[in-house]
Amino acid sequence: MPNRSSIFKTLLALVLLLVSGIAAAVPEIQHWRTANGVPVYFIPARELPMVDAQILFNAGSARDGDKPGLARLTNALLEEGAGAWSADDIADRLDRVGAQFSASSARDSAVISLRSLTDPRYLQPAVETVARLLKKPTFAPDVIDRVRQQMLTVLRERAQSPGAIAQDAFYQALYGEHPYGSPPEGATASLEALTQADIQNFHQRHYTAANARVALVGDLDRSAAEQLANALVSGLPAGEPIPPPPPVPEITSSQTVRLAHPSTQSHILIGQTGVSRADPDYYALYLGNHVLGGNGLVSQLSQEIREKRGLAYGAYSAFIPMRQTGPFLINLQTRNDQVDTALEVAQATLRQFTEQGPGEQALEEARQNITGGFALDLAGNRKLANYLGLIAFYHLPLDYLQNFVSLMNNISLEQVKDAWQRHIQPDRLITVVVGGGENAPDSSAQSLKKGS
């Protein structure tokens, strides 16, 4: 087999050349406001007789105030009773037309999703149901207690998961008293104390037209899409816009949190504050992160930790941009006795990357992965709906999808390096280690205090 590897390389070169020439058809976003002023984002997709709808609210856990879990509980209760309908009625109404419904909430947003066939016999009952549960949830006391108990069970499940414990400790260490510091899942004492009035007030304040966005992808013409959006949100009260969460203070010193857990592996999170959605540096940071730890096995962190040393199954890094500054983090899990080695390798990889920047070839290959793979991100209604939801919630420009590839193509190596050096300080890191197994010192009592 003479020289087959050179054929591979030739093929790669050819393919890379082809890439830049292909302008994938990126769907245009249609945008308007409903009669009561809710912004709507729509992409027609006529091939399959179905529609995906998202209604997004400024109603994530960043709005919990001093009641952690309030946003999540309110969101979870929407499908548990509305008007004269019980939870059983709502479930029946949605299931018997094959509709798929979900309610979720994170730190910034709360999202209601509906997937339905577009045949009006299926779509109409589903839309009517969703519109009513947004507008008139009953929040009956016995139902509140039941869902509260389910959330308390979730907290107990998180307490048995070293990964979940590490996440919570990381956000708390990074954000402290900032609203992003507490987990969307809430906390036991707070959940136990939440009242019906708390929930009603939260709903009235946040589930309003002024705080809503609608994203639609599916087999609809413009007028059908307009009708659908109106039907979903026209019952919402006008409301007042919610101001953004407060700015996030930068961390001033390194801190290490070690929590004992009887697990065979330790879960490690290393990071610091990253960027907000609105920060123009996000794109250069994202591109660079693809080289460091955002591109699967090819990334430097995977190479150093998994491929060269066999220390972990997964090792990655990510920026999680939010309304205000979201985190930058590195995540991995390794056998308890390998923690020190893994920490050293991860920190050294980050330090070297920040100081020296990505190599020219590595950056070009990461860029090719992002731009050449962009069509993959848009293939399918659900994927489009998720993009649209993101654009709607964070007020990204309507031509975001059209411009994404050229935006990525126009970021230079120097810009990547510069953005990383301005945003990431490898000598100021939050490090969380959860694990240690049977012999771990129980450091939980003092672990969350600031250390050096």
Add this chain to the structure above:
Amino acid sequence: MLANRFVALVLWCAIANPTVVFAAASVHEFTLDNGMKVLVREDHRAPVVVSQVWYKVGSSYEPSSLTGISHLLEHLMFKGTPDAPGGEFSRLIAANGGDENAFTSRDYTAYFQTLEKERLELSFRLEADRMRHLLLKPEDIAKEAHVVAEERRLRTEDQPEALTHERFQAAAYVTSPYRNPIIGWMQDIQSISPDDLKRWYQQWYAPNNATLVVVGDVDPIQVRELAEKHFGPLPPSDLQPPKSAAEIPQLGERRITVKTPAEVPYVIMGYKAPTLKTATEEWEPYALDVLDGILDGGNSGRISRNLIRGSQVAAAAGTGYSPTDRLEGLFVLAGNPGPEHGSAELEQALRVEVAKLREALISPEELSRVVAQVIAADVYQQDSLFYQGMRLGILETVGLGWRKLDDYVQRIQAVTPEQVREVARKYLIDDQLTVAMLEPLPLEGRRAAMPGAAMGHAIR
């Protein structure tokens, strides 16, 4: 299910029910001269293609001392050939804007790439290369065994419910290879030798043991030409079918307890159940599928209505049945008790729900709800190229043939309330039941003896 991007995902649980229905004409099928089957489904919504290579091998093919060898080999498939050494495979796919991964299950091992449609040839070239020319270097094997051990710790050892599920499977089956975990027992992962792997690779990785599934914006004629060009020259193997390992009949209820540090109790119950492959009556798996929907098809299913919202004996609960298993399967019910209730009460409540299905007919409304959900899901699943390929690949690889998709909706629509009661009476009976209970130990306490954990230090 495929949320993370790391290579070598393991499918732990039964796959969801197959509910995609295509018109027969929309799948193009052909077989290369060396016996490799190719299935092409056109989907021109976006300029993208998914290419999947499915091998008829998985944990249910493994002898008991080599558990996990199919999954370990799947990891090693990313470690290079003479022409694409080291991590070149992943690097090339990534640099071409591609997404790739692989997964191992009990009955199959599959590799896939998603690419911009013009780059399909890259996938074929690389997959054909590693089908016959894998290097399997001892140093790579040793390192990858560490990675898989970490994967096992992440997904099983430190996850109380996954650990319980693993022990549940091991208790439910005596002779069937379904008793072994897909990822393998820790001591096997650590003792599989390079020679074992070479033999396993030579035995199963051949064009006549593989199915190529392509879904996307492609022309079937061009796909055929490319497949012939790259996979066509590969020599076939003399395949020996796996030794049959039928489960011996169960002679009464089995119960186990799993004690491990945890907070939340967990109950898992499984009744032996036929699959499309093993059923003597062809309609039975469809009736079991409907029964599954009656109990747990959305929030209006009986489990949600009666146990989560009604008596609140369950904080969370659900059922699972996989009609596409190659060997005799299980109808599974599982859940966490509500805070005021214990595991025994939840078990009792689940048994009552099963008993109701044996005693009374389901209502026409319940049946029509399940049918509506199947019809709708049939459309929704066509939104994902990957999932469309997955359905074809599973059916072909377990030996049912992809055409089983054609009449799936009709077969579900044909199920009667009497048939649902009949399968409940025949299969969901105490003597065919296995029950496992997770009994939480204090998190700050010592773990019960865990050979896997102790072995963790012995790998190198």
